[in-house]
Amino acid sequence: MLIASLRGRLFAGLAVFVVGTALVAGYLAFRWAFDEAIELQDAILLQVGSLAANNRLEGRLPSEGNIDGEAQLLIQDLQPRNATGNSGTTHYGLPSDLSDGLQTIAWNGEQWRILVRTRSDGSRVAVGQPTANRDEVAQDSALRTIVPLGVLIPCLMVVIAIVVDRSLRPLSSLAKDLDAKQSDHLEKLPIAGIPTELLPFVASINRLLERIGAMFDKERRFVADAAHELRTPITALIVQADNLERAALSEDGRDRLQSLKSGTRRTAHLLEQLLTLAKYDSEAATDPPSSEFDRIVKGVVADLLPVARDRSIDLGFIRVEAVSVRAESVALGVLARNLIDNALRHTPAGGRVDVSLFVEDEHVVFQVDDTGPGIPEVDLDRIFEPFFRGSRFRGEGTGLGLSIVRRIADQCHGSIRLENKPHSKGSGLRVRVSIPLKEH
Numbered sequence: 001m002l003i004a005s006l007r008g009r010l011f012a013g014l015a016v017f018v019v020g021t022a023l024v025a026g027y028l029a030f031r032w033a034f035d036e037a038i039e040l041q042d043a044i045l046l047q048v049g050s051l052a053a054n055n056r057l058e059g060r061l062p063s064e065g066n067i068d069g070e071a072q073l074l075i076q077d078l079q080p081r082n083a084t085g086n087s088g089t090t091h092y093g094l095p096s097d098l099s100d101g102l103q104t105i106a107w108n109g110e111q112w113r114i115l116v117r118t119r120s121d122g123s124r125v126a127v128g129q130p131t132a133n134r135d136e137v138a139q140d141s142a143l144r145t146i147v148p149l150g151v152l153i154p155c156l157m158v159v160i161a162i163v164v165d166r167s168l169r170p171l172s173s174l175a176k177d178l179d180a181k182q183s184d185h186l187e188k189l190p191i192a193g194i195p196t197e198l199l200p201f202v203a204s205i206n207r208l209l210e211r212i213g214a215m216f217d218k219e220r221r222f223v224a225d226a227a228h229e230l231r232t233p234i235t236a237l238i239v240q241a242d243n244l245e246r247a248a249l250s251e252d253g254r255d256r257l258q259s260l261k262s263g264t265r266r267t268a269h270l271l272e273q274l275l276t277l278a279k280y281d282s283e284a285a286t287d288p289p290s291s292e293f294d295r296i297v298k299g300v301v302a303d304l305l306p307v308a309r310d311r312s313i314d315l316g317f318i319r320v321e322a323v324s325v326r327a328e329s330v331a332l333g334v335l336a337r338n339l340i341d342n343a344l345r346h347t348p349a350g351g352r353v354d355v356s357l358f359v360e361d362e363h364v365v366f367q368v369d370d371t372g373p374g375i376p377e378v379d380l381d382r383i384f385e386p387f388f389r390g391s392r393f394r395g396e397g398t399g400l401g402l403s404i405v406r407r408i409a410d411q412c413h414g415s416i417r418l419e420n421k422p423h424s425k426g427s428g429l430r431v432r433v434s435i436p437l438k439e440h
């Protein structure tokens, strides 16, 4: 099984290694401690055996103090090997035919470890312990040697998990930084605090960002220059077309002239929008003046009232508060005009366009509500892209308006949100531009 995440791989690899090492170490420690305890018990048997061979001790050793019952020794004299009369067992039952030395025997249904010694007078004594008791004591002591290991392993796993997580955090935060980048904010990734292993990676991303930035700049400059260069010939075309109108023309000629004029008008509008976009694409002015947003909005609405009247649309204010914003007044005018123009363009005759300007939560909010069809959800993600006009566009337009509005909002450190009205409240779009209200 292949683990996809680096974090998972590191943790699994280290965990397998630590647990494997711990198992082997634990097994060896247990075995050694166990064998050592058995050896110790044999040594005690030997010593007590010597004692019993030189002195007459018998029965169970007196248990003074709190000697563990399991550790008690049995000391017993054996019948002489050639004794007659009984069938080779002592009165306690230990077989009399045991040979001298250490041995393990089955007696009374139990395994016993027995040491037999022959005294100088020929009598024999046996010292013994049930092996079950000996093993239990040895196991207890062996287990105690591996308890610290058992506590250490979980602690070690927790430490490994924390260290792995901490070490890989710069990677996730780097990915987050990159994800958050928008195509028009291509400043380099910060190098401070980045682990050395990641530095080459960050450096090459930064070089890539620089190249992309340069490419964007070139493209922008080209568009701005082209639009600028085309302005004069287009103006000349418009003048020529106006002149033609005064000439004597057939009915058909007049029709064609009208389509020529609307074509040149569209082109002129496109050029104006492109130039505006190029203007607000470049870096924000470092110290923009404070402009009276309410006055600007009122001016734009007054300009557009005739258009609204032509289309039988009720254009008006819901609420206008006197607010100032740190931005070029021309830019604020372009923003308001584009949004109200969109609303008028997409609202069917008899509809309403409501404009509001107010302060809410430390932000200046400029809001335009219409009763048009709204924007299909599938288009909302791309609607700010230059030249994108949605899957349902109709009528004249360039698809640049909303990109311009967003650039301007960005320059004021503000945000823009498009929201379709819920169906229960009828159709329509709400556009909300929110600009932080700074101390002026």
Ligand SMILES: Nc1ncnc2c1ncn2[C@@H]1O[C@H](COP(=O)(O)OP(=O)(O)O)[C@@H](O)[C@H]1O
Pocket (backbone or CB within 6 Å): 338, 342, 343, 344, 346, 370, 372, 373, 374, 375, 383, 388, 389, 390, 391, 392, 393, 394, 396, 397, 398, 399, 400, 401, 402, 403, 429
């Ligand atoms: N108020 C609105 N109601 C419905 N659709 C809108 C509205 N405003 C903008 N749109 C959609 O967004 C698209 C992009 O708008 P914009 O960038 O201003 O370009 P343009 O107006 O030149 O088409 C429009 O073509 C239209 O499909």
Ligand SMILES: [Mg+2]
Pocket (backbone or CB within 6 Å): 338, 341, 342, 397, 399, 400, 401, 402
């Ligand atoms: Mg528009």
